Amino acid sequence: MRAKRARGDLAYFGGTPGFAEDIRVGTPNVPAKDRYLELVSEAIDRRWLSNLGPLVRRFEALSAPRTLRAHNTATNNATTALQIAVRACGITGEVIMPSFTFVASAHAMNWIGLTPVFADVDPETGTLDPRSVAKAVSPRTGGILGVHIWGNLCDTAGLDDVARAAGVPLVFDSAQAFGCRPLLPGPSAGAGMAEVFSFHATKILNCFEGGLVATDSAEVHSRVRSMHNFGFDEAMDVVGPGTNAKMNESSAAMGIASIEHLDDMLKVYRALYLRYRQGLAQVPGITLMAAPRGQSHNHQYVVVRVDPEVAGLGRDRLSDILGAENIRTKKYFSPGCHRMRPYRQDAGHTPVGLPVTEMLTERVLALPTGLSVTPGDVDRICDVLAAAVRYG
């Protein structure tokens, strides 16, 4: 692709698209296809395809050094994992959480009869703001769900303070944060009674579909194990409520084959993130959402904030211009959950103002990254972004 040096070079205005084929956010990473096929083939020969099989156990063991949690339970996806985590922590009634997240966070609560109550987020990190959470606390509050959005860890100490003051459990939705941990071990590494990771196809580490509940509490872990397998205890007596959230052996095979390459993948994502940072440094009104200090980061999402008063164009128009170049961006996350039909009618979901959420949902845009994206691709995307701001 030649550089976009004039308005007419942009496909949106009649030029040739910068990419002949779509380049996307979240194209699945499969770093070791042959290894996956070998593992799943062995599982088939073993005729053990689900029900806490040996590959699931292995994947759980391999995950432990990444979550830094004592107990790790693999699940079929992160939504059921969230349902189990909050229930295993004894949360009932209202759950204070961000509106600025993928709808699954709120829907997982709603699905099992809990009530999402939305609080605002920090403008720099996009994560739940403890001050806003404190304002949203009421006698009906049953728990707090922080979301480590884009891999940015929440202010876990701040949220922990609010949760303790309210006397309710704190749980984290770490769906986007596998590979993201505090650099210094300490209370914040173990904040929350439980947290949930996602291994959905579009995540840095994918299991086709998959999730994980991680906790340091043996008691919570015992309930999670039971709940994810129909409420059975180890003697196969049904001792409590439960669902089917078991990860199967094919998903675990993909997880094992992938986690063996996780450090290499993290390097690729970091390099692409830095390349974007360099490429966008001089583009006015396009700000790369920075990774917070003091934590390792997976850079799974490269997100920019588009400030129209500086860039001269808004996020949606930018997305259209990029789309014409076959650059498929994602508005992660827009609209906020509180604007969605199931949550917008009952004011009980929004006891506090959400000005930062409103701002971010109108301005953020996730750009392509991952194993299928090259540094050269990033350069071309940055070139299109610069041209869009100049001519768009």
Added chain:
Amino acid sequence: MRAKRARGDLAYFGGTPGFAEDIRVGTPNVPAKDRYLELVSEAIDRRWLSNLGPLVRRFEALSAPRTLRAHNTATNNATTALQIAVRACGITGEVIMPSFTFVASAHAMNWIGLTPVFADVDPETGTLDPRSVAKAVSPRTGGILGVHIWGNLCDTAGLDDVARAAGVPLVFDSAQAFGCRPLLPGPSAGAGMAEVFSFHATKILNCFEGGLVATDSAEVHSRVRSMHNFGFDEAMDVVGPGTNAKMNESSAAMGIASIEHLDDMLKVYRALYLRYRQGLAQVPGITLMAAPRGQSHNHQYVVVRVDPEVAGLGRDRLSDILGAENIRTKKYFSPGCHRMRPYRQDAGHTPVGLPVTEMLTERVLALPTGLSVTPGDVDRICDVLAAAVRYG
């Protein structure tokens, strides 16, 4: 194995076990491993691993001639499928259902805040008895969930009458009934607003883990599609509640590879069932639970009823004697859900008597069958059963 001609030949009394290795109920069927590996390999190359991929669409299309339903939505398992089906049909409050079923049927309701209310079953088929259901109906009744246990179709017309009289939706748990349909087309084939199938690893057709919601109602279908993908509609707006119940491409690949061999598998299961019938015909007190007339049957479970007053020994002792021979039976289903800890304390779950359920849960035993079981194995199992009754 030589025949068990004396008490001491039984391993339980010191003889040599009839099987050197465990022979089990529900060993997974994988009729086309290479085909599965080919399909999943193509999915990986396509980098489309979940999110309503082409293999899921194909599996749904291939399922339609088997369910005889207009609309079929593949899911990650049958438990989430049940949750979605009852919610898509608008059921709230109490759900009348059998206690004589796998705990997943009741737990799926309980997980989303519905209240299982147990009614009794027919002694011959093990399926929900419409007369008992009628007695359990109350102003709190929100729906009826029939379970086609062991592949035996319920008295769908009878249940439909009760549901109409009560003015509530009727849904079927067909987890064990893929391949089981009425022989004559008519109202009973389409009974119920929706039904749910399972493709768990231990089912005749397996997808590692998997399920299906089938319905003839375009309206219910539309809600099911949305609910199984986070409440999104086709324009990707969140229009209602939802969860993540998407089947992934690996599971669909296994489903496609297997459904291509379904008729052959059904023949194997039928032959084994008939072999058991012949082998057990002369064994006093051991009655093969017969397949109802007027329907096709998958014979996925071969279940006997042990009548101790005739057999001279009870089900549990028989199970132990078989276990000593490395014949791993299953007490499908025992105990009844109403005897399990989450349901036994609140009398609201059991407004009517459950004498048939009590009788069956104490007497039934499922015997090994499936692609990994040979006719010769069945002969040897029947020989052990006869010897157990004679000497046990």
